[in-house]
Amino acid sequence: MMKPEVMSPAGYWPQLQAAIEAGADAVYFGLKHFSARAKVGFTLEELPEVMRTLHQRRVKGYVTFNTLMFDHELLQAARVALAIAEAGADAFIVQDVGIARLLQQLVPEIEVHGSTQMSITSAEGVELARQFGVSRVVLARELSLKEIAAIRAATTLELEMFVHGALCVSYSGQCFSSEAWGGRSANRGQCAQACRLPYDLLVDGAPRPLGEARYLLSPGDLYALHEMPAIVQLGVSALKIEGRYKDAAYVALTTAAYRKAVDEAWAGLPLSITPYEDLQLTQVYSRGMGPYFLTGTDHQAVVRGRAPRHRGVLVARVVKVLTESILAELDPAAAASPLKPGDGIVFDAAAWRSPEEPEEGGRVYHAYPALHGLVELEFGYDAVDLRRIRPGDLIWRTLDPELERAVRPLTQPASPVRRQPVVVHAVAQVGEPLVLTWQHGELPALRVTVRSPEPLAAAERRGLTEALLHEQLGRLGTTPYYLAALNYVAEGNPFVANSLLNQLRREATDLLAELQGQPAPIRGGDPAAVLAQMTPSRPVAHAAVASPTLHLLVRTAEQLEAALAARPASITLDYLELYGLRPAVEQVQAAGIEARVASPRVLKPDEQRIVHFLRKLDCTILVRSTGLLHALREAAIPRLVGDFSLNAANMLTAQTMLELGLARLTPTYDLNADQIAKLAAELDPDLLEIVAYQHLPIFHTEHCVFCRFLSNGTSYKDCGHPCETHRIALRDQQGRAHPVMADVGCRNTVFNAEAQEASRHLAAWRTAGLRHFRLEFVHERGEEVARVTDAFQATLAGTMTPADLGRHLQQITPQGTTEGSLFVPDGYATIPLM
Structure with a gap:
């Protein structure tokens, strides 16, 4: 078992420098494009300097290449990926399965996470x-330590987990609120944070008072510092701090805290976290902190809602509001x-x-002790x-x-805080040049050798001693190194001037830093050639478009x-209770209709009973997760639809998923109607199933x-299962009521209030050869099911x-109704494919 990396976020240079000084083993960051945090990041031109800076401080750099990518972007993405690899990146962090495969072919030396x-x-x-x-997986933040341990026991692949920072209420990669309400894809770095808005709760159509908990989809922030002794025993490879939008103070404090906690836990020492350090981490950024899902499910704790x-x-x-102050x-x-x-304070009312009213707050001008242990606060x-x-009011x-x-020494250091050990081997012989070999790191170690320009003369009085040599070579204050050991071999009584030692020290540290910062050579492929090899030839155009087929969910x-x-x-059954499905499946099959189960x-890990x-069930399965796809693909199931x-x-x-055994595939809702048609033209349209009516x-x-x-x-275990007897919806500030449904795992899906429908695009889709259309009901x-279905049948x-x-x-x-994610912006159809 290896000691886990402390992995810190960097939105830009100040955060990157803070992470280095605070002791990060690795830093993750994005570029200005192809990154899930679109508002921050480095330029491609800055990347070589970024990687040089990190490697000179013995820190790894992982580039977030983690958006879903469209077909017309693939060639550009491949070219950018090659440039990232050539700049010395240690790994790519990706979401898109196709991009993971592309990187494996294009730059096989670089890790893909x-x-x-x-x-x-x-x-x-x-x-x-x-x-x-993929060589490392970043696990979902909704897993408990017990579940992570079960995954660790079942695989040898490197695992990474989040330990600190913001939680999304939705599973990452499974949120379409930005897409539905603003045409902005969270899977492409454009999250609009609709989860942080206030909502009213409707229960069976009637408003339910929420009191102070109006922000009922806004979780607190993850804080796992006190769980570190258990976490380091899991065998995970990296511990990730969230926060590429956070400032340098946040990065410095969180990194330093987790650096210390990991080191102590790994050494078997008790954690030395003080109450003041806890408060600092809460102070720098917090929506309310806790371990939440890591220590098990507690739905009362995850979202406070204030x-x-x-x-x-x-x-x-x-306690009391006075004329010019408060108690x-x-x-x-x-x-x-x-x-x-x-x-600076804010009053929480x-x-x-x-929630629509602005909060009151400001700077404290005076704070006086008052009677009964109270404090009197005055303001400007x-x-x-x-x-x-x-x-x-809180x-x-x-x-x-x-x-x-407190954080300034890490964010604005006068000299490097975190230093790397060097060992110097010195040979000083009268009549020969002074030879200093500087070594950093374990085998294979980095070594540089410097020599005096002239042979050494014999000292007339005091010659070079080991103590003098150690003193002069140890003056490394502005460098990222410290002298850990000196091996000195002398013959005769050589004389060496201090000025020469200083010159050779500067020369050696410059060479060592240059050597550390050099990117490893890669053997990257040609982007266009690699893509051409991976891309299937386009199918022959159909002489006649097949008859349309309607599927209902x-x-x-x-x-x-x-x-x-x-x-x-076909009829797909998407029921809350899986075990009540068999009679319904048999009912559909008895009617001579293909039965499918979602x-x-x-x-x-503890849900294998579902598999x-x-x-x-002996019916087609509509597969919604890669884990289930892997579990079901080898089973004797009639058909799998993705x-x-x-x-x-x-x-x-799409090609990757279909090759795994899917009969058909529904593209992501990040694609608009025009992109769906183009995907059909590039692929076989009969392999796609498009949702033409649904609540997103x-x-x-x-x-x-x-x-x-x-x-x-x-x-x-103790909720009484209200999901089985009540219908609920979340009403937003525009008055729209968004239905909420639970599934067999007690997870909730919030559906869009308006029905997304594809009437404007059916003709173009039919021309593209698409014929499998699905209608989904909530x-x-x-x-209403009958009327919607009849209308689509008549149109087709x-x-x-x-x-x-x-x-x-x-x-x-x-x-x-709405076009929703299908909406095609003006001019979009003119964007060429790669």
Whole structure:
């Protein structure tokens, strides 16, 4: 078992330097494109200097190449990837399966790490990633330590886990809220953070008061520092700190804290985390911190819901509002760093104020001790409107000047904080040049040798001693090195001037740094040639377009009854309770219709019963996760159809998935209608199944809204299963009610209120050869299922125009319709393929 890397984020140079000085083993960062954090990153031209800086400090650099990529981007992506490899990157972090395969062919010397956006939650998912050329997998943040241990025991591939920072409410790679509501793909670095907005809860159609918990999809931040003794025993390769949008102070403090904790835990020492260090980490950035899923499921803890943004440290509660000041009761948990002048604070009035109202806050001008252990706070003139503050409001410190001073040695060091050991072998012989060999690291060590320009003369009085040599060579204050050992061999009594030793020391350290910073040579392929080799030849154009085929997906018995009456080519059952599926499957099969069952989108180590159950159903499975795909592909199942959640956004990924045994594949919802048509032209259109009507699944989350707000339980074990008896929806600020449904793993999917429909694009899709279309229903009644299906059947048969279909669907659906992710921006169709 190896000591895990401490892996830090870097949005740009200040954060990268802070990570180095604080003791990171590796830093991950993105470029200005092909990165899931589109607002930050380095340019490709800066990358050689970035890698040189990291390697000179013995830190690895991993480049986030982790967006889904479109077909017309593949050649550019390949060229950029080659340049990244040539600049000396130690690894790529990727989400796109096709890109992983491309990198394996293009630059096989460079490691490929599977991003958390691959949604890998099981050993099966890890093993499938291995087949794509991935050498390390970043596991989903929703896994517990027990589940990670089970995955570790079942695979030899390197594993990486998050230990600190923001949590997404949705599984990474499975969030389409930005796509649905703004045409911005979270899978392409454009997350709009809809999870951080306030929502009303509707239970069986009626509003349910939430009190202060209006931000019911906004989780707290992960904080696993105190779990480090258990974590280092897991055998994971890297511990990841989230935060490429965070500042240098955040990177410095978190990196230093986890560096110390990992070192102590690895040495078997007790953790020496002080209350003040805990407060510092909370102060620098926090929405409320805890280990959350790492220590097991507790749906009451993950989302508090009071606020969606940085709160800092809870320091006090308002007791009384005076004319020009307030009296507050200090929070005991903040005793290690009490309120003081200069602190920036915010008053949290979530219990009575609307989330839409701005919060009150400002800088503390004076903080006086008052009676009964209270503190009186005064503020600058007009800095705080005391009329908007009430007794009971919480007081959070959002800014602490002391923290700025504490972190300055790491963010603005006068000389390197983290240094590397060097061993110097010195040979000084009268009549011969002085020879100094500087060695850094273990075998294979880096070595440089420097020599004096002239032979050494004999000393008239005092010659060169080991002590003098150690003193002069050890003056390495502005370099990233320290002299760990000196081996001195002398013959005679040689004389060496201090100026010569200083010159040779500078020459040696410059050479050593240059040698460390040189990128390893790679044997990269030609991007165009590699792509051409991986890309199948285009199929021969069809002489006639085959007849269209309609597939329905239903989630209730009432919907199933309507679907059976419509007699589509297939009916997919997507039920909350898997074990009630067999009678429904038999009912569909008895009607002479292909029966299909939708798998869960997540498979965890303790959910193998789901795999066994699906194997026994003797019907087609709609596969929604790579873990289940790996588990089911060898089983005797009639057919496997890949769903949107496999995130096939380009020809390489689609081809990869189909080669794994899928009969058909639904592309990711990141593609618009024009891109779907182009993918069909590049591939065989008969291998694609397109969703033409649905409520887009905008969030897929481990956090259960049913358990959190309709029970006092912490998990399915004690929640009473309100998901089986109640319907809930989340109403946004525009008044749209988004249905929420639970699956067999108690995970929730939030669906878009409006129905996304493809009437404007059916003609173009049919021209492209597409013929498999799926209609998916959420909370629709049986009558609505019948009317929607009838309208599509009429349109595909040619007895209703697409325009009439669109108008008809608008009238049927209670909350209207939208093009949603299918929308094609003006001019988009002119973008060429690669």
